[in-house]
Amino acid sequence: MKHEISSKKAYHETMVAVYNLMNKGEAKLTAAELKKLSAMAAAAEKYEDEVLGLKPKKEPASIAEVVELKMFEQKMSQAKLATELGIGKSKVSEILSGKRKPDVQFLKGLHKILNIDAAFLLEHA
The missing domain is CATH 1.10.287 (Helix Hairpins)
Known part of the structure; x- marks a missing residue:
């Protein structure tokens, strides 16, 4: 149809x-x-x-960018994401700022909680 x-x-x-x-x-x-x-x-x-121009001008190119986009869409703070992931706020902050590499637990949590494509996460980890 x-x-x-x-x-x-x-x-x-x-x-x-x-x-x-x-x-x-x-x-x-x-x-x-x-x-x-x-x-x-x-x-x-x-x-x-x-027509309405609602498509993002730039597709997210990193895990941090896609996480920030998904958090914005879901009106979620870093603190709430940390709680949902079961990790510390400082760890989330360090990963999103690029000071720390994401681990498997973090990536699995992002896939489950924010519905981020697993292939994207693996390609950019």
């Missing part, structure tokens, strides 16, 4: 439809509704990136 958005009005209508489907709850959606939701979400993301 393909969904196209060609105007702000169509974008707004699509977003209303997406929110309505999401409010039903994923478990209550039919297979057709799930397919429709996926197509609308992809079209909305494309419209946001290409």
